[in-house]
Amino acid sequence: IPMVKHLTRLYDAAQAGFVRVAPGFPSGTLIEQPAGFLGILFFGVPLLVGGVALLSYVESRNTQDIDLILARSDLDALPEVVINDEDKDFIQGLFDPLQIDIFLTQNKLFKEVLEQFSIDRQFGSRIIRCATVEGLVLLKCYALPSLYRQGQFSRASIYENDILLLLLNYSVDVESLLKILSAHLLPSDLTEVGAIADEIQSRIRRFSTQQRSLTDE
Numbered sequence: 654i655p656m657v658k659h660l661t662r663l664y665d666a667a668q669a670g671f672v673r674v675a676p677g678f679p680s681g682t683l684i685e686q687p688a689g690f691l692g693i694l695f696f697g698v699p700l701l702v703g704g705v706a707l708l709s710y711v712e713s714r715n716t717q718d719i720d721l722i723l724a725r726s727d728l729d730a731l732p733e734v735v736i737n738d739e740d741k742d743f744i745q746g747l748f749d750p751l752q753i754d755i756f757l758t759q760n761k762l763f764k765e766v767l768e769q770f771s772i773d774r775q776f777g778s779r780i781i782r783c784a785t786v787e788g789l790v791l792l793k794c795y796a797l798p799s800l801y802r803q804g805q806f807s808r809a810s811i812y813e814n815d816i817l818l819l820l821l822n823y824s825v826d827v828e829s830l831l832k833i834l835s836a837h838l839l840p841s842d843l844t845e846v847g848a849i850a851d852e853i854q855s856r857i858r859r860f861s862t863q864q865r866s867l868t869d870e
Contacts, residue, residue, distance in 0.1 A: 699721040699722065699723040699727065699782070700721065700722040700723070700766070700767045700771050700782055700783070700784060701719075701720070701721060701774075701781055701782060701783045701784065702720045702721065702722055702756065702766070702783075702784045702788070702789065702792055703718070703719070703720025703754065704718070704720065705719060705720070706720070706774075706783045706784050706789060707789060707815055707818075707819070709774045709775070709783055710786055710789075710819065710822065710823070711818045711819060711821075711822050712818075713815065713818055718751070718752035718753060718754055719751065719752070719753045719754070720753075720754045720755075720756065721753065721754070721755050721756065722755075722756040722757075722758060722763050722764075722766060722767045722784075723755060723756075723757070723758065723767075724757070724758045724759075725744075725757050725758075725759065728744070728755070731748070733748060733749075734746045734747070734748050734753065735747045735748075741757075741759065741760075742756065742757050742759065742760040742763065743755065743756060743757065744757065756792075761836075761837065762791065762792075762795055762833075762834075762836075762837040763792075765833070766784060766788040766791055766792060769788075770784055770785045770787050770788030770791065771783065771784060771785065771788065772784075772785050786819050786823045786825060787825060787826075787830060789815070789819060790816055790819055790820070790825060790827075790830055791830055791833060791834065793812045793813075793815055793816050794816065794830065794831075794834060794846045794849075794850065795834060795837060795838065795846075796812060797809055797812060797813070797845070797846055797849060798838065798839075798842035798845060798846065800812065801845075813849060813853065816849075816850070816853055817853050817856065817857070820853060820854065820857055821857055821860070827850050827854065831843065831846065831847055831850065834846060
């Protein structure tokens with residue numbers, strides 16, 4: 654499908670506040686020139702993940718970038734993307750002033766999320782292919798061990814809170830997701846992720862108990 658047919662599909666989502674561009678984005682540019690901004694989500698066959706996808710499920714933090722899963726070859730369809738950093742599984746770049754983070758499908762988990770944990774979601778008046786709740790939880794749990802090893806504790810805390818919000822609002826079979834992650838994480842990392850998931854679920858149970866207690870008073 655030609656990219657030009659997709660250039661307006663996220664316009665309403667942007668107006669609705671789902672997306673905030675990176676610092677320094679000129680005032681009014683998003684409204685005056687939507688094509689450059691919106692085209693980023695519709696080259697090739699990307700899957701929307703990360704903070705923007707999260708906002709379609711829960712009220713959460715705003716985000717300053719766009720996260721996508723796609724094949725490395727699909728990036729050829731958008732030569733305007735300036736790649737700042739690239740490794741085996743990730744690409745960080747800019748589309749004009751918009752920051753994008755790309756999760757490459759040569760990573761088996763990312764490919765599995767793309768193929769098995771995707772759904773059409775409503776953004777404003779538009780439909781966009783997006784990760785499911787389970788897909789988002791998988792990706793955030795998968796990232797946690799690396800974030801802790803790198804000492805990125807603030808980001809790890811944000812990811813844990815994202816998981817909390819998803820589990821608080823949706824019924825998720827966490828054990829089945831941990832089983833999937835067992836094929837992609839070291840045993841020690843899987844143990845740590847399991848412990849974090851248990852702690853988050855304990856907090857949710859505590860929330861429910863406190864709510865019932867206050868309601869009964």
